[in-house]
Amino acid sequence: MTLNKSIYNLALLCFVFFSTTVMAGASSIRVVTSFSILEDLVNELGGEYVNVLNLVGRNSDAHIYQPKPSDAVAIANAELVVFNGLEFEGWISRLIENADYKNKQLVASVGVDAITFGEEVDPHAWQSFHNIRIYIENITQSLILLRPERAHSFIQNKQRYMNSLTFLESQLLEQIEKTPQDNRIVVTSHDAFGYLGREFNIRFLSPVGLNIEIEASAEDVAAVIDKIRAQQVGAIFMENISNPRLLQRIADETDIAIGGSLYSDALSEENGPASTYLNMMRHNIESLINAFESI
Numbered sequence: 001m002t003l004n005k006s007i008y009n010l011a012l013l014c015f016v017f018f019s020t021t022v023m024a025g026a027s028s029i030r031v032v033t034s035f036s037i038l039e040d041l042v043n044e045l046g047g048e049y050v051n052v053l054n055l056v057g058r059n060s061d062a063h064i065y066q067p068k069p070s071d072a073v074a075i076a077n078a079e080l081v082v083f084n085g086l087e088f089e090g091w092i093s094r095l096i097e098n099a100d101y102k103n104k105q106l107v108a109s110v111g112v113d114a115i116t117f118g119e120e121v122d123p124h125a126w127q128s129f130h131n132i133r134i135y136i137e138n139i140t141q142s143l144i145l146l147r148p149e150r151a152h153s154f155i156q157n158k159q160r161y162m163n164s165l166t167f168l169e170s171q172l173l174e175q176i177e178k179t180p181q182d183n184r185i186v187v188t189s190h191d192a193f194g195y196l197g198r199e200f201n202i203r204f205l206s207p208v209g210l211n212i213e214i215e216a217s218a219e220d221v222a223a224v225i226d227k228i229r230a231q232q233v234g235a236i237f238m239e240n241i242s243n244p245r246l247l248q249r250i251a252d253e254t255d256i257a258i259g260g261s262l263y264s265d266a267l268s269e270e271n272g273p274a275s276t277y278l279n280m281m282r283h284n285i286e287s288l289i290n291a292f293e294s295i
């Protein structure tokens with residue numbers, strides 16, 4: 001009898017605890033994001049009113065991600081799924097379909113000024129101060145649609161974030177203007193920085209194309225080495241999401257030192273130099289400027 005009673009009390013306690021937890025979280029929007037940069041933006045804009053579950057983690061490559069069964073469960077329980085689009089996450093449509101997800105989907109890049117090469121589109125649109133403002137507007141609009149009563153907070157968060165973005169952008173543009181234009185040629189693992197190059201007048205070369213999934217052929221590598229020798233290449237940079245071996249080989253053959261790591265398709269760990277989107281932009285551009293200045 002006593003045992004039964006304590007089990008009953010325990011069950012009651014669990015029920016009360018669970019209901020309070022659920023009630024406390026009732027007003028948070030359950031969001032699933034496809035990769036770490038979107039996770040950061042949604043958290044910045046949604047603040048305490050979002051509960052974000054992210055699929056492709058920090059320092060991981062979304063181009064070649066293999067979804068897990070738990071991802072479908074996360075999506076099935078979401079109110080909003082945010083992904084980049086521009087064919088970056090080739091795996092996401094099937095995942096959304098498998099989860100039988102019927103709630104809101106947001107393609108964060110809708111409306112950006114995309115770079116295209118014939119049929120191919122460069123998905124790395126977040127590597128641009130101009131474009132990221134469009135992502136921010138899109139995310140804010142979706143949050144407001146889902147919780148109109150929180151609109152005031154979302155708009156305040158957006159304005160604060162936009163101010164930090166504009167401050168950082170003007171600081172970095174001012175710094176890069178002091179480096180000679182001819183020095184601004186960089187080799188990276190894959191073509192992830194076309195948008196950054198367009199805004200900061202930097203030329204990026206890479207042994208593979210837009211998609212890291214494709215392995216560079218001997219001809220691709222030889223062609224990059226020829227280009228490096230023919231031009232004033234300022235620096236070679238690793239990327240956080242890719243294998244450094246190929247770039248090390250190119251650096252050895254061309255006698256150009258590796259300038260460090262750039263964060264292209266994922267943030268660093270939280271204690272790393274690219275812990276947030278703003279820190280990533282600062283780290284990448286300042287590292288490039290340092291390399292150009294030391295030529």
Ligand SMILES: [Zn+2]
Nearest residue numbers: 063192210265
């Ligand atoms: Zn990429």
